[in-house]
Amino acid sequence: MTEAAIEKENKEIAxxxxxxxxxxxxxxxxxxxxxxxxxxxxxxxxHKDQRRKSGEAYIFHPIAVAKIVASEIGLDAxxxxxALLHDVVEDTPYTLDDIERMFGETVARIVDxxxxxxxxxxxxxxxxxxxxxxxxxxxxxxxxxxxxxxxxDRYHNMLTMDAMPEHKQVKIASETLYIYxxxxxxxxxxxxxxxxxxxxLKYTEPEVYSDIQAKIEDTEEEQLAYIEDFxxxxxNSLDKEGLNxxxxxxxxxxxxxxxxxKAQNVAFDEVxxxxxxxxxxxxxxKNEKFLAWKIYSIVTDHFTPNPIRLRDWITSPKSTxxxxxxxxxxxxxxxxxxxxxxxxRMHEIAEKGYAAHFKYKHGEQKEQGxxxxxxxxxxxxxxxxxxxxxxxxxxxxxxxxKEIFVFTPQGDLKSMPKGSTPLDFxxxxxxxxxxxxxxxxVNGKLVPLGSTLQSGDQVEIITSESAKPNQSWLDYAQTxxxxxxxxxxxxxxxxxxxxxxxEVLRRKLKSQKINLNEDTINKLVTYFKLKTSLDLFYRVGxxxxxxxxxxxxxxxxxxxxxxxxxxxxxxxPTPKDVNKDEITTKYDMLVFGxxxxxxxxxxxxxxxxxAGDDVFGxxxxxxxxxxxxxxxxxxxxxxxxxAYRIMSAKWIDSSQExxxxxxxxxxxxxxxxxxxxxxxxxxxxxxxxxxxxxSADGGTFTGQITLVVKNNNILKKLINHLKxxxxxxxxxxx
Numbered sequence: 194m195t196e197a198a199i200e201k202e203n204k205e206i207a208x209x210x211x212x213x214x215x216x217x218x219x220x221x222x223x224x225x226x227x228x229x230x231x232x233x234x235x236x237x238x239x240h241k242d243q244r245r246k247s248g249e250a251y252i253f254h255p256i257a258v259a260k261i262v263a264s265e266i267g268l269d270a271x272x273x274x275x276a277l278l279h280d281v282v283e284d285t286p287y288t289l290d291d292i293e294r295m296f297g298e299t300v301a302r303i304v305d306x307x308x309x310x311x312x313x314x315x316x317x318x319x320x321x322x323x324x325x326x327x328x329x330x331x332x333x334x335x336x337x338x339x340x341x342x343x344x345x346d347r348y349h350n351m352l353t354m355d356a357m358p359e360h361k362q363v364k365i366a367s368e369t370l371y372i373y374x375x376x377x378x379x380x381x382x383x384x385x386x387x388x389x390x391x392x393x394l395k396y397t398e399p400e401v402y403s404d405i406q407a408k409i410e411d412t413e414e415e416q417l418a419y420i421e422d423f424x425x426x427x428x429n430s431l432d433k434e435g436l437n438x439x440x441x442x443x444x445x446x447x448x449x450x451x452x453x454x455k456a457q458n459v460a461f462d463e464v465x466x467x468x469x470x471x472x473x474x475x476x477x478x479k480n481e482k483f484l485a486w487k488i489y490s491i492v493t494d495h496f497t498p499n500p501i502r503l504r505d506w507i508t509s510p511k512s513t514x515x516x517x518x519x520x521x522x523x524x525x526x527x528x529x530x531x532x533x534x535x536x537x538r539m540h541e542i543a544e545k546g547y548a549a550h551f552k553y554k555h556g557e558q559k560e561q562g563x564x565x566x567x568x569x570x571x572x573x574x575x576x577x578x579x580x581x582x583x584x585x586x587x588x589x590x591x592x593x594x595k596e597i598f599v600f601t602p603q604g605d606l607k608s609m610p611k612g613s614t615p616l617d618f619x620x621x622x623x624x625x626x627x628x629x630x631x632x633x634x635v636n637g638k639l640v641p642l643g644s645t646l647q648s649g650d651q652v653e654i655i656t657s658e659s660a661k662p663n664q665s666w667l668d669y670a671q672t673x674x675x676x677x678x679x680x681x682x683x684x685x686x687x688x689x690x691x692x693x694x695x696e697v698l699r700r701k702l703k704s705q706k707i708n709l710n711e712d713t714i715n716k717l718v719t720y721f722k723l724k725t726s727l728d729l730f731y732r733v734g735x736x737x738x739x740x741x742x743x744x745x746x747x748x749x750x751x752x753x754x755x756x757x758x759x760x761x762x763x764x765x766p767t768p769k770d771v772n773k774d775e776i777t778t779k780y781d782m783l784v785f786g787x788x789x790x791x792x793x794x795x796x797x798x799x800x801x802x803x804a805g806d807d808v809f810g811x812x813x814x815x816x817x818x819x820x821x822x823x824x825x826x827x828x829x830x831x832x833x834x835x836a837y838r839i840m841s842a843k844w845i846d847s848s849q850e851x852x853x854x855x856x857x858x859x860x861x862x863x864x865x866x867x868x869x870x871x872x873x874x875x876x877x878x879x880x881x882x883x884x885x886x887x888s889a890d891g892g893t894f895t896g897q898i899t900l901v902v903k904n905n906n907i908l909k910k911l912i913n914h915l916k917x918x919x920x921x922x923x924x925x926x927x
Contacts, residue, residue, distance in 0.1 A: 202250055206237065209256045216260065218267030218545065225270035232274035232296065239285035246356040254349060255280060261345040266382060267545040272338050275303040279342055283311045299336070306339030307346075340376060347373045348385055351392040364836035366396035371833045381513030381546030390448035397832065398451075398807075398823060405447045408461045416442060416468055422525045423470055430491045436484065437475040444468045455824065458925035466521070469531040476536045482507055485518050488534050496522035499529065507539075509598045512608050514542050600651040609646065612671050616642045619654045620675035627678060631657040643669035661686075691727050694734025701740065705747035713750075720746050783820060785810050785840045794818035800825035803852035805905020810840035844904065851901050853883060854908055858896040860921040862889045867896070870921075873914050874900065880911060897927070 210233055214226065221229070236255050243251035259276040262268050274296060281287045282304055289308070293301035330340075347369060354362050370393045377386035395402045420442035431438055445467055453464045472492075476484045485507055492498075502521035510516045516539040524530035535543065595611040599618060609621060615635065620627030632655040633640055646652065662682045670676045698717075699709040707713060714726050721738060723729050732738045785792050794810060800822045802808045807823040811831055820842060821828055832839055858870065867887055874880050884899035902908045908926065915924045 206250070206252060206256070209253065209260075213256060213260050213263055213273070216264040217270075217273065218264055219269050221270055228270050228274050228296070229277070232277040232300075235287070235295065236277045236281060239281045239287050243284065245353070247353065248356075251280075251284075254353075257349045257353075258342065258345045261348055261385075262342055265385065265545075266341060266345060267541075268338060268341065271299055271303070272342060275300050275307070275338065276342050276345060278304050279307045279346060280311070282308045303336050303338050303342065306336060307342060310339070310343055337380075341380060341382075344373055344377050344380070344382065344385060344389075348389060351389060354392075354396065360836055360839070362396040363832050363839070366393040367829045367833035367836075369393045370397070370829050379513065381511075381515060381542070383515075383546070384544055387446040387448070391446050394448050394451060397829070400807075401451060402447060405450055405461060409444055409447070409450075409467075412467075416444065419525065419528075420468075420470060423530065426495050426525070427491055430494065431472075431488065434487060434491070436488070438488070439473045441471045441473065442468055443471060458923070465529050466531050469533055471533045471535065471540075473535055473537060473540045476538075478538070481536045481538070485534050485536070489518055489520060492520065492522060492532055492534075496524055496530075498522045502531075509606060509608070511596055513546060515539075516542060597646060597648040599646050599648070602651065602653045604651075610672055613646050614643050614669050614671055615640060615646065615652055615654065616666060616669045617672040617675045618646065618652045620670070620672070620678055622654065624678055626654055626656060627675060628662060628682060629656040629658065629660050631655050631660040641669075642666070687727070687731050690734035691730035692734075694730035694732070698730065698733045698743070701743050702747070705744065707747060707750060716750065717746060720749070783808070783810075783842050784845050785818065785842050792818055794820050797821045797825070797827075799827055801854075803854055803905055803908070804844045804903065805908075806844075808842050808844075810842040811835070812838040812840065851903060853899055854902055855897060855899050855927040856908075856912065856915075857923075857925050857927055858894075858898070858915065858921060859923045860894060860918075862892055862894040863920050866894070866918070866920055869918055870896070870898075870915065873918070874898070874911065880907065 213233075214221065214229065219225075233256075237252050240251040240255070245251055245254060255277045258279060259273050262276040263273050278292060278296070278300065282289050282292060289301055289305055292304050350365065351369060354365065357365070369389050374386050374389045374393070377383075377389060391402070420440070424440045428440075450461070450464055450467060453459075454461065457464070472488055474484055474488060499521040502519075504517075504519035507516050507518055516535070518534040519531060520534070521529055521531050596608050597611050597613065598606055598608055599613075600606060601622070607618070607621060609618060613621075615633030616627070616630060619630045619633070630642065633642060634653040634655065635644070635646065635650050637651075662679045664683065666679045667676060667683075670679055695709075702709050702713065714729065718724070718726060718729050721729065721732070721742075723732070729738070733743075783792075783794060784790060785794075792810075795816055795818070796802055797811075797819045802820055802822045808820050809823060809828070809832075810818045810820055813819050818840065821831070860866070871882070871885070874882055881901040882898055883901060885896070886898075887894055887896040900908070900911070902911070912924045912926070915921060
């Protein structure tokens with residue numbers, strides 16, 4: 194680099210540093226500024242010889258992460274300093290002891306947590322990925338700021354990922370959707386969560402992303418005009434009440450619009466609530482609630498509300514601390530609009546999440562919400578000794594779940610994930626109550642333990658000293674906490690029964706003149722087709738493996754030849770004849786990789802791809818290449834955890850192969866409609882039908898048809914033709 198270029202870069206670094214201090218959300222004292230300055234100097238020195246993939250000086254990355262932490266998340270000076278230093282121990286000669294000596298124990302603890310996360314193996318195996326996630330969550334207990342700075346770090350990486358190779362972009366974006374977006378959501382960082390999802394979509398489905406983005410830009414003027422029309426109607430009434438307020442419009446995120454399009458099977462134009470209107474008002478704490486409902490009454494005086502779409506998170510805030518009134522009203526031009534009513538304080542909490550609580554809460558209240566969450570998290574981590582993948586899936590369920598509010602018999606309000614059951618409620622109150630649950634009353638009536646609770650229910654748990662968890666409880670419990678406690682209780686009980694079973698087995702084998710040793714145990718496990726010695730002892734303990742079966746084993750054990758012969762049969766099942774030529778000729782429709790090679794493959798059952806769908810190949814361990822659609826529910830997990838096994842794939846010629854696809858048709862029932870539909874399918878487009886099922890009810894009909902098509906284009910053409918038929922409302926592929 195030339196001297197002029199170096200000088201220009203140094204000026205830019207100094208400018209970024211000044212901006213970091215200027216945009217900090219918290220008020221910085223002289224001591225805070227001194228701490229941040231020292232951290233900045235160390236970071237500049239540590240990273241002085243490093244460059245990012247884009248070519249710019251590496252120091253710009255920690256400064257950018259610190260800016261996100263300072264303004265968008267709004268954390269304190271310790272967090273800003275830790276963000277500046279987050280890669281120092283990982284990438285440079287500085288050690289953790291150096292950091293502790295210069296900046297104290299708290300900064301060192303946070304940097305250590307971030308370094309531990311960076312050190313986690315980026316292994317290719319999904320269970321290892323899930324195990325890493327569990328270990329990453331364990332660092333949370335050191336200091337919640339570790340995970341918040343890690344989210345900021347990932348956010349900046351996502352913003353600057355263009356310089357990376359495509360396979361890495363897809364892997365990092367998929368991992369972001371799998372882990373970091375749900376965490377940001379749970380901590381209440383809704384803005385960052387939305388941005389992470391949008392940026393992930395940009396790399397996992399670039400065409401979809403750019404298509405929706407272009408449509409949003411095209412309709413921007415129309416949206417602004419609509420917000421102005423809406424504001425004009427209510428402005429006079431709000432002004433008359435002397436309210437100090439601001440009305441803003443906010444477009445829903447690209448990712449959430451995409452999710453609605455997929456869930457409702459509709460086009461962009463048919464998504465009715467693409468944006469929300471926010472009314473943000475000034476108020477002191479005493480009048481906040483009163484003013485929110487006053488604004489609510491003014492809005493609903495002018496626009497008819499949808500009664501089932503009222504969300505009151507002012508009376509019962511979300512566990513992230515989010516407060517607001519959400520109403521959906523019939524706005525100008527007959528369009529449904531979501532209106533969010535929040536005070537400035539509520540708005541800050543919605544934007545900044547956890548950090549804004551520090552500004553508005555005092556004393557012991559300060560960390561109450563985050564403490565509750567950390568305690569629940571710790572229980573989930575301690576109680577989960579099972580499969581790491583199951584743990585991640587259950588944990589994500591709880592991260593993303595919407596909330597319901599239920600009452601105890603004394604009238605205390607408890608927040609639970611949506612879909613919770615009385616059994617979940619019992620474990621939520623206390624583990625001991627959960628373990629002793631015998632039954633439950635909801636609103637005074639006895640209900641099954643697996644029934645779903647609704648907001649407003651009053652739940653009473655009936656306990657008994659003799660009650661204990663059984664296997665069926667896992668069907669009734671939905672929350673990670675309850676499930677982990679039940680699993681661990683069942684596992685303890687199994688171990689206790691197995692210990693007794695081992696002694697019974699030792700005695701019974703002794704009477705057959707066989708010693709219970711490792712070799713015998715292995716033979717017994719194989720003989721009874723079990724997986725582990727624990728399974729063997731447990732089955733003996735509960736009497737499934739009885740005297741007769743043990744005698745059968747003994748006789749085969751003493752007859753070595755017979756035993757050998759049986760094992761031979763068991764281990765070498767006759768292979769089915771596989772016609773390799775048939776497989777190769779049948780699957781020549783797809784090409785894989787940059788070389789566009791024709792390779793044998795299988796279509797995966799989870800998403801049933803057909804020719805013309807956007808697909809990718811996944812190299813499985815036992816079944817060769819399996820083909821999934823890019824919108825397959827398993828795609829994100831595969832791309833995140835096994836990026837090295839993903840192969841690009843595209844259809845080149847589907848004239849040889851035929852696929853089955855199911856479509857659903859709904860509309861207004863009239864005479865001759867079925868005849869018209871079948872004519873379009875069979876005569877005009879020459880598509881065969883395998884199955885036809887129509888049912889009518891109260892003037893409407895629903896039809897399901899299984900079609901045999903050559904490719905996606907023919908299917909799309911057919912769906913468009915059917916949509917033109919008078920009386921048909923919706924046609925969608927199942």
